[in-house]
Amino acid sequence: MRRIPYLVLALYALVGGLGPLLIEYDPVPTSLPDRLRPPGSDVSYGTAWLGTDALGRDVLAQVVYGARTSVIIGICTVALACLIGVAVGTAAGYFRGWLDTVLARGIDILLAFPAILLTIVIAGAFERSVLLVVTALSATAWISFARVTRGIALSLRERPWVDAARVLGVPRPAILVRHILPFTIGPVVALATLEFALVVLAEAGLSFLGIGLPNSAVSWGQTIANGKQYLETAWWISALPGIALSVLIVNIGILGDQLTARYGRGHLR
């Protein structure tokens, strides 16, 4: 039971990694005569096992290639948010003082600020790219990391082993790296899984609002959003990547639960 999420993630990694080698897909060429074919149809370029979309492109290939984009966006966003959040959070929590005050107020501001607005403005106003989507999503995602690590650092700095290191005369950067940072890893990883799921969903939401990835990118969010007007007539376009997305998120969520149970207790708030 415990292993299932790992197995599923491994499967996704395999499909995302090897799939593109087996299935060829390029979002640019369209095949209009083959449009909106149900799963299993024979089309001009073979069999569309998961059907075709409104431009006659293979949905299976989009699911396989989309895995990569979605996962890359998820990972990049979470990594960026994590990096910023952990750096700011631990520093603020450990050093306290004005840094902490500024951060606390800054977080207040960003929390009071409708995050979607920031995302919409950033994503809508500049030229579309994966980088932009990552930036727009990270702009708000780092806050959770900062909050969590700040809390951990605040409590860790009172631990006797940190005091012991200070009494010993260990320099501050070394204290941060050796005695504080390692303890944020568990909760941060647990939070990262949660954020990953949110980010992948948020990318789909941006695509829905029409401010997501460029058209040349293949992502589940794009495919799902593209298929939204065919939910009744050609359900496979958004349902199948949707299922792929849900299964991934459910498994990451379960994994996150497991990690939270193991490391996160009491820290995730």
Place this chain on the structure above:
Amino acid sequence: MIRVIVKRLLVGVLVMWGAASLIFLIVRVAPGDPATILLGPDADPAQIAELTTRLGLDQPKLTQYVHFLADVARFDFGESYRLGRPAMSEVLTRLPATAELMLTSTAIAVVFGVTLGLLAGARPGRMVDRVVSASTIALQSFPTFWVGIMLILVFALWLGVLPSADAGTPAHLVLPAVTLALPFTATVARLTRTSVAETMREPYIQTARSKGLTEPQVLLGHALRNSLIPVVTIVGLHMGGLMGGAVIVENVFAWPGLGSLIVDAVAGRDYEVVQAATFLIAGIVMLFNLVADLLYSRLDPRIKLDTVS
């Protein structure tokens, strides 16, 4: 108490100033300007320049910012270029619809989320817990717009039991509120579950049991209230996030609320409306957090708002 609330409100003003400045900066850094978008693709450069001057957007950004601050201090958010009306009054007319939507879905989320979380957290690791945990993750894994459209198709088109879009009657509220509430319910349920599970490990729960209480009596009489404390905070904090969901839900269900106003305003580079809306939302979120804190100190007598003990 009063003093603390006043202090919190003062800090709130600071935060709102920060939020307003942030949005001022962002919308103005974004490419595209109000004059161009107002006049549309048919305009010629002279007209655009003319309108830009008329809107006062040819001035240096810093001057504009100073004017903006001065206006905000007088609670004047200017006029929407697009709608030709005071921005704040426009935002305020849209507020009730969004408030209705958000409060309903918060209520749904809290009622169902807390119930589910309580059931799951009472006995972590058991069947109920597993089912609740798995299904709440599943609930969170569908994109909001997809859920919304599916609900429309199922309940409005195929079953024909509920209206599809539009607002006005309680029946109209059901689908959008449910769509918005689903992921939030999951969040609340999961949080309550963790919190209840943690509370159930507290020594005072053992004390309660040692009095010969039944498990439900222990759960409802001793664990529930203590577990709600973190839930209250998160519900307070989640208002911002709910706003994000509201933008999409309002779009799908043609709900005449603030979310769609904001999206349109951003698309139309309607600076005044975006600023007024941000300001208002920031204020509301602050207020919610204050209420959450007040509620907090009601739930937990150890926490006094005025910690000067």
Place this chain on the structure above:
Amino acid sequence: MSDMLELVGLVVDLPGPGGAVRVVDGVSFDIPPATTVGLIGESGSGKTMTANAIIGLLPDGATTGGALCWRGDDLLRVDRRRRRRVRGREIAMIFQDPLAALNPTQTIARQVGEILRRDGLDRDEVRRRVVDLLDRAGIPEPARRLNNYPHEFSGGMRQRAMIALALAGNPALLLADEPTTALDVTVQARILRLLRTIQESEGLAMLLVSHDLRVVAHVAHQVVVMYAGRVAERGPTATVLRRPAHPYTRALVDSVPAIRTRTALAHPLPGTPATPANRPAGCAFHPRCPLARERCRTEQPAVRSVAPDHWTACHFAEEIADRV
């Protein structure tokens, strides 16, 4: 139907990462009415688990064996409802940390009176009884303190409130798990005195769990010494502490520093205490025992009587006195 609690070969198994761990292993002793039994032993020796088994609040997944005879029933075998009835009303418990053991969000009166309310008493009656209970527990001006919250009490008062809470169900047996560990010495002395007064005046039986020999020496009529989940020695307090019949008890007694005299600390007991999870074969104490021989490594000593009422689990108990 005697009011004496008898533990007969009590066994408690807890689920552990590497399979079940026997944290209480065949513990037998009894708690006669109007008697205080002290249960001592080092951390992890299974004291709390023994007390929890008696009141029936073991962690999830725990399994039990042996018997707990109480008023004609074996508490390990009665149905859930009977078990619950016993809790609070026949056997009550006082927990170690009075702040953690009181619900922070309910007033003292509500918590103390809860059991009375559940019994269907009306509000005024409950209130009257609560005031009385708090008064007996030594809280000054109890009527004024009714609506206070636990955090508004000092540590000693909290423990008094806990005692009132435990007495509310009018129990015949009181289990006290380290009731004074969290308190200051001066407060501790007062609470111990109170416990003894109450025990004597109400004729209660009491199990006092502690790792502090001094506390037990002051309050208990009899002591049970546990080591790694098993009983090492039991008997009347004075006898056990003055003439221990188990090398472990001997070492414990020697380790307690005197206050007014400077003792030598000459030969502290070597090694670390055994835990139930890695309990050595044979006599669990043998790796640290100065008397250990081959037999101790292989054969688990039975609990045997060395004097009337004085029992030990040592093959060579007779040699101990010689070595002192």
Place this chain on the structure above:
Amino acid sequence: MSETLLKVRDLRVSFGRRPGPPWRRATTREFVAVDGVSLDVGPDETVGLVGESGSGKTTVARAVVGLVRPDSGTVTVDGHRLGPVGQRPAALQRAVQMVFQDPRSSLNPRMTVAAIVGEAWRTHPVSAPAGDRTAALHRLLDDVGLDASVARQHAGELSGGQCQRVSIARALAVKPRLLVCDEAVSALDVSVQAQILRLLVDLRASHRLSMLFISHDLGVVHQIADRIAVMRSGVLVEQGPAGEVLVAPRHEYTQALVGAALELNTES
């Protein structure tokens, strides 16, 4: 060199805010935890500091090692005035070391014992052994009664007594002059407590250590201290040779304290 090693003069520490949960806002009311404490510790001397919970013992200790900044008063070692931690010259920084109460949390559970001691040596290369560090580490562990195999273990895997021994080893690694022990044995079982007390007594002699030994257990203090100081609500109420203070206390508070303490073999 002066008569006394550690000289604490008119130490006053106040806290702007009480420690509280993070959601509490800071309060401005000042709370005086230590109010005008003066205390000397001579070379090779052990001074016991006793008092009830909250009387300010830990605060004095933390002020001595520099973890709290006193409002006024001075802490001097060998006549050198000590600032807060991090602003002390390396030699003085390592001259005063501390052993904390909670054996488990005073060691970083993710570090091995070797790494913990290694960190001490890395921070103060002067005190690091010349030549083979592994051998030196084993010698040090042996000094505190630990097996060499413990070096590879993570702190999280050790028992309470072992942890406390490692803490002591870490402190000794930098060859301090003064060891501040804040309730260093309180959390341990009696049998282990006796072991550690024995160890401290032995080390004191072999390493020529001075000690400021804090405990609320009068019996424990009596076993190790030459002199005893009694604190109550931030003030030193009585000071004197150990036997005198505990057997014939003069201050009424000390009397109450000694009176309340239970002896094992006296019936009360």
Place this chain on the structure above:
Amino acid sequence: GCTDASTGSGSGSGSGEITVAGTYPIESLDPHGPQGGGTGTQLAARELFSRLVRPKADGTLEGDLATAWKPDATATQWTFTLREGVKFSDGKAVTGADVAASFKRLIDNKGTNAANFPGYTMTATSDSEVVLKATKPDAAVPGKLATFYVVPASVATTDAAFFQKPVGSGPFTVEKFTPSQTLTLVPNKNYYAGAPKVTRVTIRKMPELAARLTALRTGEADVVWGIPDDQLGQMQSDSKLTVETVPSTAVFTMWFNSSTPALREAAVRRALWQAVDFQTIVKQLYPQTGGLADAPVSPITLGYVAQQPVTYDPNAAKAALTAAGFDFSKKLRLQFANAEFRQFNQAVVSDLAKIGVQVDLLEKEQAVFTKDLLALNWDINFQQLSNPTFDAANTLGRLYPCAAKRNGYCNPQLDQLLSAAGSSPDQAERVKLYGQASQIIWQDAVGMFPMAVKYAYAWNKRLEGFTPDPNGLPDFSTAQVRGS
């Protein structure tokens, strides 16, 4: 009728109310304001106000406020005779002064419509006659006036309060207006052609297509238009609905930026056009709502002259590009702004890719798109260009002269033709001249003109007398709910 039904409820059959589910927000009711040219405002304006003239579905003009109009010999001065007895909704008569003041207001507001009348003035010669003076001969004046609406003379240049509940002489008046959300109209009792039969029209913005169409099928909405082809089948199979398509003035227009070095040569642009199989694309994606275009303007526009079709020939295209030294390694930027055109553009990009022309498809937010469009910050631009005036002057004449700087193309000969076509008082002459201009535009491939657009309308069968409008601005005054 049903009078007190709340506006929010779905209209039950038998009530005289209709609900219109719109795609576009109505942000302002001021037809002279900056957004006067916007679709939403135009839609509202034609229900609320009257014009001097208005186009019929076939593009010819009929009188609205004006009963007759005639130019002077040079077409610089136009005289309009006003209809007798027309009243505003507040009961006041509509006079020449109102018309002239409205025109002045339009010019003063400097909206996009004002740009059609540079320096023009209008004077009321009497209560029933106005004269419009152009600065140069302008034959397209009546067509241009199709977007000129008359409001009372008392309305100031900016008067937000008035346009919250404006007074007009159109078929309807405003009951309630929530900008960019809903507009509720009730019949204007004083409408000169008789008050409309419907009792209430609610125009509600429903941005999500699925919601819009569901509302139509469940009867919550009565009229929807702009239905994509892929959804049209479902509507047609619904027995409760009437579905119709009408030819519109809109043409898919894909300008090349002729000022980009790569696209400077007509041969290159022509070759690119040749490389795209628009025939297939249109047939597949727009089987019912599109037709291959054969001129830069739609067939119902004045000035339409069919051109030689461009045949799909990728090989020839590739050869031509190679011959012209086209740099295949450089990417062309194709910009568009609306998700509904995504598929079409992707198909175009796909065809271009087949001959090795790489295109970056840039879907831009409207604000950015417009800015970039005017700044010529693109290589190929996609737009659906419609023409509310039904007169080629508004598209060809406005967008293709050198001075317009809209697509980097400059041809003095074309300028001359366009200017002549714009000023000639003779209609046949104008059509001929626009035909010649179209030929140059077509031959030089200033842009690709792949498709003439038809609008698909679907409405509830209980609605009678509803006529689809070629510009997507339907008129509800003629509609009637069956049985009410």
